[in-house]
Amino acid sequence: MDDWILEPSVHSLNTVNPVRETVSSIKLPTDFPKPTYSLALGDPSYYPDFAAHSFVVDAAVEALRSGQGNGYTDSLGYGPARETLARAYSYDNIRLTKDDVIIDIGGTGAIHTILQVFLNPGDNILISSPGFPLYKTMAQNLNAEAITYNLKPYSNWEVDLEDLERKVTPRTKMIVVVNPCNPCGSVFSKEHLMDILNWAEKHHVCILADEVYHGMTFGKPHYPLGSLTDTVPVFTVGALSKIFLVPGWRCGWVLIYDKYNKCEKYRPAINKIKNMLLHPAPFIMQAIPKIYENLPENYFAEVMQKVKERAEVVKNKLADVAALNTGSPEGSLYCMVAIDFINMDVKSSVEFAQKLAQEEGVVIMPAEAFLSHSAFRIVLCHPIHVIEECMDRIKSFIQRHTV
Amino acid sequence: MDDWILEPSVHSLNTVNPVRETVSSIKLPTDFPKPTYSLALGDPSYYPDFAAHSFVVDAAVEALRSGQGNGYTDSLGYGPARETLARAYSYDNIRLTKDDVIIDIGGTGAIHTILQVFLNPGDNILISSPGFPLYKTMAQNLNAEAITYNLKPYSNWEVDLEDLERKVTPRTKMIVVVNPCNPCGSVFSKEHLMDILNWAEKHHVCILADEVYHGMTFGKPHYPLGSLTDTVPVFTVGALSKIFLVPGWRCGWVLIYDKYNKCEKYRPAINKIKNMLLHPAPFIMQAIPKIYENLPENYFAEVMQKVKERAEVVKNKLADVAALNTGSPEGSLYCMVAIDFINMDVKSSVEFAQKLAQEEGVVIMPAEAFLSHSAFRIVLCHPIHVIEECMDRIKSFIQRHTV
Numbered sequence: 001m002d003d004w005i006l007e008p009s010v011h012s013l014n015t016v017n018p019v020r021e022t023v024s025s026i027k028l029p030t031d032f033p034k035p036t037y038s039l040a041l042g043d044p045s046y047y048p049d050f051a052a053h054s055f056v057v058d059a060a061v062e063a064l065r066s067g068q069g070n071g072y073t074d075s076l077g078y079g080p081a082r083e084t085l086a087r088a089y090s091y092d093n094i095r096l097t098k099d100d101v102i103i104d105i106g107g108t109g110a111i112h113t114i115l116q117v118f119l120n121p122g123d124n125i126l127i128s129s130p131g132f133p134l135y136k137t138m139a140q141n142l143n144a145e146a147i148t149y150n151l152k153p154y155s156n157w158e159v160d161l162e163d164l165e166r167k168v169t170p171r172t173k174m175i176v177v178v179n180p181c182n183p184c185g186s187v188f189s190k191e192h193l194m195d196i197l198n199w200a201e202k203h204h205v206c207i208l209a210d211e212v213y214h215g216m217t218f219g220k221p222h223y224p225l226g227s228l229t230d231t232v233p234v235f236t237v238g239a240l241s242k243i244f245l246v247p248g249w250r251c252g253w254v255l256i257y258d259k260y261n262k263c264e265k266y267r268p269a270i271n272k273i274k275n276m277l278l279h280p281a282p283f284i285m286q287a288i289p290k291i292y293e294n295l296p297e298n299y300f301a302e303v304m305q306k307v308k309e310r311a312e313v314v315k316n317k318l319a320d321v322a323a324l325n326t327g328s329p330e331g332s333l334y335c336m337v338a339i340d341f342i343n344m345d346v347k348s349s350v351e352f353a354q355k356l357a358q359e360e361g362v363v364i365m366p367a368e369a370f371l372s373h374s375a376f377r378i379v380l381c382h383p384i385h386v387i388e389e390c391m392d393r394i395k396s397f398i399q400r401h402t403v
Numbered sequence: 404m405d406d407w408i409l410e411p412s413v414h415s416l417n418t419v420n421p422v423r424e425t426v427s428s429i430k431l432p433t434d435f436p437k438p439t440y441s442l443a444l445g446d447p448s449y450y451p452d453f454a455a456h457s458f459v460v461d462a463a464v465e466a467l468r469s470g471q472g473n474g475y476t477d478s479l480g481y482g483p484a485r486e487t488l489a490r491a492y493s494y495d496n497i498r499l500t501k502d503d504v505i506i507d508i509g510g511t512g513a514i515h516t517i518l519q520v521f522l523n524p525g526d527n528i529l530i531s532s533p534g535f536p537l538y539k540t541m542a543q544n545l546n547a548e549a550i551t552y553n554l555k556p557y558s559n560w561e562v563d564l565e566d567l568e569r570k571v572t573p574r575t576k577m578i579v580v581v582n583p584c585n586p587c588g589s590v591f592s593k594e595h596l597m598d599i600l601n602w603a604e605k606h607h608v609c610i611l612a613d614e615v616y617h618g619m620t621f622g623k624p625h626y627p628l629g630s631l632t633d634t635v636p637v638f639t640v641g642a643l644s645k646i647f648l649v650p651g652w653r654c655g656w657v658l659i660y661d662k663y664n665k666c667e668k669y670r671p672a673i674n675k676i677k678n679m680l681l682h683p684a685p686f687i688m689q690a691i692p693k694i695y696e697n698l699p700e701n702y703f704a705e706v707m708q709k710v711k712e713r714a715e716v717v718k719n720k721l722a723d724v725a726a727l728n729t730g731s732p733e734g735s736l737y738c739m740v741a742i743d744f745i746n747m748d749v750k751s752s753v754e755f756a757q758k759l760a761q762e763e764g765v766v767i768m769p770a771e772a773f774l775s776h777s778a779f780r781i782v783l784c785h786p787i788h789v790i791e792e793c794m795d796r797i798k799s800f801i802q803r804h805t806v
């Protein structure tokens with residue numbers, strides 16, 4: 001007889017990624033006669049054209065070799081790096097200091113810290129659909145909820161403000177706004193961002209601005225939310241991950257834009273959480289001042305030119321496919337393609353993705369993986385000839401499945 | 404009128420480090436006439452004699468330069484590193500596979516993952532006094548409790564098994580055993596570890612074996628708890644941090660010793676938590692196979708010889724001080740010195756530490772910082788002449804305060 005009772009905690013079992021099963025149902029055939037491709041992996045470092053630049057890697061190697069970054073540091077992050085980030089992300093309306101910057105373990109860690117201090121059990125945050133399921137997973141871990149609001153697929157994935165109005169509750173603590181947008185590839189106009197800020201002001205809801213793709217546009221200006229308001233507290237999440245093409249370095253940050261100190265009580269709470277979970281590797285943080293100092297003026301333009309070329313291929317190749325709408329991708333590393341199933345014999349983007357993988361050897365991420373439907377996301381990082389080949393296969397697939 | 408209601412979550416405010424105030428009350432004078440020293444900082448990388456060795460740093464630089472470790476990887480950790488660790492920490496009684504190894508964000512992250520899956524609100528873990536307050540902070544974050552059991556200061560800091568018996572409750576999920584011991588510098592005998600295992604078996608309590616100082620002894624064998632039992636599930640926490648003198652690299656691990664798979668339900672729960680919080684930097688994990696492959700045979704002996712020399716200085720210098728008892732330090736990087744206040748005009752180790760800092764310019768960590776009392780911890784990493792000087796000052800202090 002063995003009566004050890006060994007049951008994991010309820011909240012750990014609730015820490016579910018809601019789209020994991022969907023994603024794992026999309027399988028490439030084992031014996032496909034041509035090369036197979038995945039346009040699903042949102043990790044730029046995986047693609048040869050998007051390798052980290054040497055000014056980034058050199059800065060980390062130098063810090064590692066110095067021997068000064070092997071130990072513990074301030075649990076809110078290495079001071080000079082926080083100063084660099086405060087300078088880099090200060091705007092005309094608001095100057096950040098080191099104290100407004102917390103360096104965290106990736107963008108993921110930064111989001112986790114914010115949700116830890118904002119959410120009591122039963123509270124909720126509003127997240128976009130399509131959007132990032134991690135927010136839902138983390139909210140569930142805290143016995144809280146992530147409620148989705150719609151983005152409008154045929155209006156360049158702008159926020160459906162009427163839907164927001166329907167979804168907000170008295171327990172809503174934050175709205176998450178991802179801009180430039182993963183997964184949609186959209187970049188919001190200043191006017192649209194002002195509409196969102198006015199909505200937040202009206203409902204007294206703070207903003208979590210997920211700006212992990214800060215400045216990554218094809219030319220359209222990116223307005224950081226912190227630069228547009230004095231009165232709505234904005235907690236901005238950034239990271240080295242995507243802007244410097246090193247997601248594995250696990251170094252992100254929280255920037256607190258709160259001119260009138262409405263959120264002063266959150267600061268000691270953040271300290272407590274960070275004293276528990278600590279900081280990313282100090283030598284990586286030590287690289288930050290050097291990285292920003294050595295940042296070539298045309299760095300983002302060069303990186304984004306490559307993404308834009310790929311977006312153009314997708315747009316041009318799919319322009320004459322009636323069932324698909326690429327919209328006008330404007331930034332980040334993605335294009336979200338809306339599907340109209342009306343004349344097709346497949347009826348969901350999951351089915352679309354499953355059959356496309358089996359029949360054409362191309363993996364795309366269905367919108368269900370982003371808490372949405374009737375669309376799919378393409379990562380714009382493969383070599384251009386691969387993207388061309390994949391678009392041709394998608395076109396064949398659509399033709400074959402149009403009834 | 405401004406009626407934004409902005410209150411941080413209750414659990415974030417409960418994420419208290421119970422000893423922070425104690426620690427910050429110990430201040431060096433600003434105008435001390437001689438050099439001042441802190442024997443309190445438990446970060447070996449800070450001390451010139453304990454810099455990371457080149458086979459460790461070179462492995463990380465090589466991985467960083469390769470460009471293959473900048474992206475995301477398996478959320479349980481980089482596969483080949485998990486295989487290396489499985490081989491390194493398999494024992495005659497039990498062979499680990501990659502699936503028994505989770506690489507986490509430092510020892511801290513590893514502990515956090517285990518507590519997340521073990522503790523429901525209202526549950527408790529047993530931790531030692533003296534011990535590591537982080538466990539208490541993390542338990543409180545989960546609305547659970549950390550209950551302290553005593554180590555015996557005059558029996559080489561062995562576990563007081565009778566006290567354990569008094570402290571266990573029906574909601575006790577784990578006992579934390581730190582060996583080699585931070586803060587006590589002790590290394591448990593095989594017999595004593597068997598007593599602890601028998602106790603755990605009797606109460607059906609799993610073990611969290613904090614073996615972050617694995618193998619770091621002055622010669623006495625270190626018996627990993629996983630090597631001594633087939634029937635008590637042992638979750639061992641290790642890390643690169645202390646054994647390779649790079650605590651800032653934030654790379655630790657959980658090893659699951661569970662021969663009869665009693666804890667099988669915990670594995671998917673761990674996966675869920677790790678899918679949320681992800682892994683440490685992949686290039687650091689990629690260094691692990693190389694580090695273990697290139698590990699010089701005499702590496703630990705060399706490092707620990709330096710620690711032992713410092714421990715001898717402390718022991719010899721304090722041997723004739725009746726109020727102090729150094730015991731016989733046996734490993735880790737610390738010595739815990741018990742204080743007998745009976746003939747002294749200071750009455751607590753906090754007061755002792757505060758006055759020692761003010762009067763002698765020497766900072767030591769009072770046992771209150773480790774949830775205990777009547778003792779202090781010395782870090783054995785400073786150059787020997789500094790330790791000698793500090794011991795002389797401690798002796799002067801004791802003389803002056805003996806009544």
